[in-house]
Every structure is written in C-alpha cells, then in structure tokens.
Amino acid sequence: MSTRLMKMAENREKLIAAARKAFAEQGYASASMDSLTAQAGLTRGALYHNFGDKRGLFAAVVDQIDSEMAEYAKCIGAKASDAWSGLLAEGAAYIEKALDPEVRRIVLLDGPSVLGDPTQWPSQNKCLQSTKSIIEKLIETGTVKPVDAEVAAMLLNGAALNAALWLASSANPQVLLPKTLEAFNLLASGFLVKG
Amino acid sequence: MSTRLMKMAENREKLIAAARKAFAEQGYASASMDSLTAQAGLTRGALYHNFGDKRGLFAAVVDQIDSEMAEYAKCIGAKASDAWSGLLAEGAAYIEKALDPEVRRIVLLDGPSVLGDPTQWPSQNKCLQSTKSIIEKLIETGTVKPVDAEVAAMLLNGAALNAALWLASSANPQVLLPKTLEAFNLLASGFLVKG
DNA sequence: CAAGTGGCATACATTTCGTATGTGAAAGGA
DNA sequence: TCCTTTCACATACGAAATGTATGCCACTTG
Numbered sequence: 001m002s003t004r005l006m007k008m009a010e011n012r013e014k015l016i017a018a019a020r021k022a023f024a025e026q027g028y029a030s031a032s033m034d035s036l037t038a039q040a041g042l043t044r045g046a047l048y049h050n051f052g053d054k055r056g057l058f059a060a061v062v063d064q065i066d067s068e069m070a071e072y073a074k075c076i077g078a079k080a081s082d083a084w085s086g087l088l089a090e091g092a093a094y095i096e097k098a099l100d101p102e103v104r105r106i107v108l109l110d111g112p113s114v115l116g117d118p119t120q121w122p123s124q125n126k127c128l129q130s131t132k133s134i135i136e137k138l139i140e141t142g143t144v145k146p147v148d149a150e151v152a153a154m155l156l157n158g159a160a161l162n163a164a165l166w167l168a169s170s171a172n173p174q175v176l177l178p179k180t181l182e183a184f185n186l187l188a189s190g191f192l193v194k195g
Numbered sequence: 196m197s198t199r200l201m202k203m204a205e206n207r208e209k210l211i212a213a214a215r216k217a218f219a220e221q222g223y224a225s226a227s228m229d230s231l232t233a234q235a236g237l238t239r240g241a242l243y244h245n246f247g248d249k250r251g252l253f254a255a256v257v258d259q260i261d262s263e264m265a266e267y268a269k270c271i272g273a274k275a276s277d278a279w280s281g282l283l284a285e286g287a288a289y290i291e292k293a294l295d296p297e298v299r300r301i302v303l304l305d306g307p308s309v310l311g312d313p314t315q316w317p318s319q320n321k322c323l324q325s326t327k328s329i330i331e332k333l334i335e336t337g338t339v340k341p342v343d344a345e346v347a348a349m350l351l352n353g354a355a356l357n358a359a360l361w362l363a364s365s366a367n368p369q370v371l372l373p374k375t376l377e378a379f380n381l382l383a384s385g386f387l388v389k390g
Numbered sequence: 391c392a393a394g395t396g397g398c399a400t401a402c403a404t405t406t407c408g409t410a411t412g413t414g415a416a417a418g419g420a
Numbered sequence: 421t422c423c424t425t426t427c428a429c430a431t432a433c434g435a436a437a438t439g440t441a442t443g444c445c446a447c448t449t450g
Contacts, residue, residue: 004447008397028308029224032437045398048439113223113308117364151358151371151378158357159350159382166349169312176346183346187354190385199416203428227406240429243408 012050012060014040020061024102028058028110058106058114065107066123069097074130084143087134088188091160092181098164099173108165118161119154128153135191144191152191159187207245207255209235215256219297223253223305253301253309260302261318264292269325279338279387282329283380286355290375293359294368303360313356314349323348330386339386347386354382 018040022031033054037044051057076093080086097103111118118124131153138144144152163180167173213235217226228249232239246252271288275281292298306313313319326348333339339347358375362368 002448004397011398034437043399044438045400049397053439054437109307109311112304112360116304117360119361120364145381147378147381148374151375152382154361155354155358155375155378155382158361159354162353162357163346163350165307165312166314166353169315179343180346180350183342183350186340186342187347187350187382187385190382190387192385197417199428202416206429229406238430239407240431244428248408 008050011040011042011046015042015047015050015057016060016064019057020064020102020106023058023061023106023110027105028114033057055114058110062107062111062115062121063123065103066121066127069094069103069107070123070127070130072097073127077130077134083134083138083141084192087131087138087156088185090131090134091156091184091188094157094160095164095167095177095180095184098161099168101168104165104168108161119157124157128157131157142193145193147191156188159184203245206235206237206241210237210242210245210252211255211259214252215259215297215301218253218256218301218305222300223249223309228252250309253305257302257306257310257316258318260298261316261322264289264298264302265318265322265325267292268322272325272329278329278333278336282326282333282351283383285326285329286351286379286383287376289352289355290359290362290372290379293356294363296363299360299363303356314352319352323352326352337388340388342386351383354379 015037018036019031022036022039033044033047037047047054047057051060073090073093077086077090080089098108107118111121115121119128128150132149135144135147135149135152139146139149163184167176167180170176210232213231214226217231217234228239228242232242235241242249242252246255268285268288272281272285275284293303302313306316310316314323323345327344330339330342330344330347334341334344358379362371362375365371
C-alpha cells in the first residue's frame with residue numbers, strides 16, 4: 001500500500017479516537033474541534049478534508065461504537081442454547097453495554113439529536129435486521145405469535161436501550177439491573193405463544 | 196394583579212411560544228436566540244432575565260409540551276372501562292401524540308441531548324408516576340404479575356416513545372400504526388398473569 | 391527527473407452565546 | 421401628587437467556535 005493512503009487511514013483513526021473521547025466527556029455541542037484535532041496532533045484542516053464537517057466525524061464515531069455493540073451482542077446471542085434465550089441474551093447484552101457512560105452520552109443522548117432517528121442509522125439497522133431475523137425464525141417454529149417481525153424487533157431494541165438510559169441515571173444501577181432484566185424478559189414473553 | 200407581573204407573564208408566554216416554533220422547525224442547536232426573541236417582539240435581554248440561558252428556555256418549552264401530553268394521555272386513560280385497557284389506551288395515546296413533528300423534534304430528539312435522561316425530567320416523572328400507580332393497582336387486583344412497578348412503567352413508556360420515533364421516520368406511518376399498536380399491546384400482555 | 395496531485399495547515403469571515411452595563415417605566419411612601 | 425427606588429428589559433461588548441478559502445509541501449506518476 002502507498003504511504004499516502006496509510007497515513008491518511010492512520011490520521012482518520014487518530015481523529016475518530018480523539019473525537020470519541022471528547023464527545024464522551026464533553027458532549028457533542030461542547031466538544032471543540034480545535035482542541036479535538038490538536039489532541040490528535042492535527043488541525044481542523046484534516047478534519048474537514050476527511051469527514052466534511054463536525055457532524056460527519058460524529059457519525060463516524062457513532063458507527064464505530066454501534067458496530068462494537070452489534071458484534072458483542074451477536075457474540076452473546078450465539079452462545080445461547082436456543083433462539084428464544086438468544087434473543088433475551090442479546091437484549092440483556094444491549095442493556096449492559098449501554099450502561100457504559102461513553103455509549104450513553106454519544107449513542108443514546110447526543111446521537112438522536114445530531115443524526116436523527118436511531119432506527120434509520122446504517123449501524124443500528126444492521127442490529128435491527130439481526131433481531132428481526134431471529135424473531136422471524138421463532139415465528140416459523142411456532143414459538144412466537146405471528147406478529148410483524150420488524151415492529152417487534154424495534155420495540156424490543158427500543159425498550160432495551162431505554163432501560164439502559166434509565167438504569168444509568170438511577171441511584172444504584174447495580175441493584176436495579178437484575179430487576180430490570182427480569183421485567184424485560186417478562187415483557188418480551190408477551191410475544192410467546194404460551195408463557 | 197399588578198401591571199408589571201402581568202406583562203412579565205405575557206412576555207414569558209410569548210418567548211415560549213416563539214421558542215417552541217423555532218426549536219421545532221430548526222432544532223435546538225440551529226435555533227438562534229436573536230431571531231427567536233425578535234419574532235416575539237423582544238430581545239435576548241428578556242430571555243436571559245426570565246430563563247437564565249438557552250437551555251432554560253428549552254426546558255420551559257419541553258415542560259409545556261410534556262404537560263400537554265400527560266394531560267391528554269390521562270384524559271384518554273380515564274375513559275377506559277377497566278384499568279388494564281386504560282393502561283394500553285395511555286400507551287397508544289403517547290404513541291399518537293409523539294407522531295407530531297413538534298413533539299418528535301423537541302422532546303424525543305433534542306430533549307435527551309440537552310436535558311439528559313427523560314425519565315429524570317419533572318414532567319416525564321409525573322407521567323411515569325401515573326403509569327406506575329396504575330400498574331400497582333393492577334398487581335393488587337391480581338391482573339398483573341408481581342413485577343417492580345417503576346421498572347415496568349419505565350419499560351412501557353420507553354417502548355411507546357421509541358415506537359413513535361420509529362413510526363415517524365417510516366415510509367408510511369398510517370399503515371404501520373395499527374400493526375405497531377397491536378404489537379405494543381402484545382408486548383404489554385407479557386405482564387399479565389394470564390394472556 | 392520533472393510536473394502534477396492532493397492531503398493537510400493556515401488565515402479569515404461569520405455567527406452565536408453569555409455577561410455587564412444602562413434606561414425607562416411601574417410600584418410604594420410621604 | 422411628587423419623589424425615590426426597584427426591576428424588567430434593551431444595548432453594548434467580549435469570547436469562542438464553525439466552515440471556507442487559500443497556500444504549501446510531500447508524495448505520486450509518467
């Protein structure tokens with residue numbers, strides 16, 4: 001590979017890393033692009049050349065975090081014994097991951113404001129499709145009632161992410177986590193043919 | 196009442212009305228306080244005196260919208276024949292109300308970014324408490340399983356608001372609305388002792 | 391080796407927020 | 421009724437941040 005492209009890729013990675021830290025610590029609005037790029041050993045010139053604008057850099061950061069979350073959830077789900085417990089495990093994994101302050105601030109709080117409805121993001125869409133396909137399988141095997149799979153996936157993911165947001169703001173997340181997971185599983189069981 | 200206090204109340208109302216429009220149309224970040232106050236026939240002096248800062252004005256707008264939503268949902272819920280269908284009706288009312296572009300932009304998209312976790316807002320908390328008390332009643336009467344009422348209320352509200360966000364971004368909300376309500380009711384039935 | 395491309399730095403213009411100061415009208419007492 | 425005081429709001433100012441336009445130097449390519 002040429003030296004130019006390698007350096008460019010490195011710089012993009014540096015910018016994303018610095019941006020991820022700044023956005024997580026100060027929030028999107030308060031994060032200064034000047035200090036951001038300086039901390040990466042660059043200037044805003046590199047930023048606007050690579051990502052177009054502040055929003056473009058933010059989108060790149062969100063995509064990175066979302067991909068990590070999706071990969072983790074998929075990995076967790078794959079370890080489950082059956083499809084239904086895999087679905088629940090993925091939901092639980094999402095709730096746990098979203099407790100990370102970084103994820104909370106960037107993806108859950110600032111994300112919708114800057115990028116719009118999360119279900120329309122490419123990254124989240126990937127995850128939704130995954131959940132949707134699991135539900136479709138469960139409907140075929142007669143485990144889950146014949147509901148619209150896309151709607152069901154959206155509702156489950158939304159409930160999980162919202163629960164994480166609530167948990168993170170609560171006084172003692174550690175105590176409430178098991179209760180929340182229990183209630184989440186109960187809620188999801190509404191889709192089962194027989195509870 | 197004195198002339199001073201009346202004028203002050205009028206000006207506050209003017210500012211909130213103008214802000215509500217500007218925030219809805221341009222989003223929080225892009226809304227200029229200069230043009231905002233000018234459209235209300237005032238200057239930023241009035242704004243900073245009455246609301247402290249841009250965020251304070253935004254909080255006042257959110258509180259107004261949230262109060263309207265809560266009142267509407269409560270009204271809808273009261274018309275229901277029994278407590279359980281009242282709970283479902285309130286959820287449906289929330290979904291419908293959140294389809295309003297104004298509510299969507301201000302409360303669902305920008306709200307969390309500017310004000311933090313919605314479940315911690317005074318206005319939303321009122322609504323959550325209402326839902327929580329209904330669920331507690333349903334648990335006492337043996338209709339709903341003995342789950343943590345606060346967690347359950349949070350999950351239901353979160354799912355409803357998230358569904359509205361998804362619906363609003365979808366290609367044809369009118370077609371998907373009944374499917375979404377059906378799936379929401381199914382999901383909620385997971386809390387029932389027997390479905 | 392020479393010419394050209396382009397990734398990035400620099401300088402500039404614009405916009406906006408928040409504060410500090412000033413002013414005019416209403417409230418209250420004599 | 422008149423004078424003093426208060427305060428709601430307007431005005432002026434300073435600071436900071438974003439996006440763009442321009443320039444430079446290293447790397448690529450023929």
